[in-house]
Amino acid sequence: MTFLDMLRDATARNHSLLCVGLDPDPAKFPTHWRGDAGKIFDFCAAIVDATADLVCAFKPQIAYFAAHGAEGQLEKLMGHIRAVAPHVPVILDSKRGDIGSTAEQYAKEAFERYGADAVTLSPFMGFDSVTPYLQYEGKGAFLLCRTSNPGGDDLQAQTLADVPGQPTVFEHVARLAQGPWNLNGQLGLVVGATRPQEIERVRAVAPTLPLLIPGVGAQGGDAVATVRAAQGGPMVINSSRAILYASAEADFAQAARAAAMATRTQLNAASLPA
């Protein structure tokens, strides 16, 4: 089953556009585990168990594991997700981008070591930095396009005077991903929920691509405006901290479930015709 098939299936089965981001920060763990990096797997597994029927995807952020030497716990977590939620695709958020020979190693890490269904990539180094990921049949690759952070303006909003139509950098990335770079239909785009008008622009340029949209919840993105802007094609709307740390007490998993449920409801309500 391809990443896109899995995404379609999980979206329909769980009636959800919500992706729960797994960004485990031991400093924010519930009181009994606070500061203990040895509990990264236990914390994430509890979140997965509490939300698996509410999501269309999970997105572990690799830095939150690697920073603590917890890659083994990430491997164990990938196995756990497969066991308890085999129908839910996993997007490994690694934002890689390097020359082809090195990208081959990163692709192997994501798809063979961790068994991810999709990855996030920086397109900054160009097409040959993306192609090694496309060798893995059916796997997804989301290219950073219009990111949620304030510094996203520094490069992505610049105009490319020499490209026909003089698009912005992010429009150009969207155009390449929708067209010539999308050899086998594996590409998607990352666009921040903090910029609904630009999501609309990206959707116009890339009508069929899946959009991974972080920035609702802790970053304050407007969930309703986001869903409306992305409509017409597949979307995966990520929230991490607002769900993971809904409670700092022993009831953190129940609180995460309640927060995920509320966000799913909000997103579904927004996806009704305006």
Ligand SMILES: O=C(O)c1cc(=O)[nH]c(=O)n1[C@@H]1O[C@H](COP(=O)(O)O)[C@@H](O)[C@H]1O
């Ligand atoms: O690629 C991403 O997932 C990403 C792109 C982007 O533009 N902005 C962004 O916040 N992210 C990631 O999405 C998650 C957002 O987390 P919260 O702000 O806690 O919901 C983090 O894991 C970020 O690394």
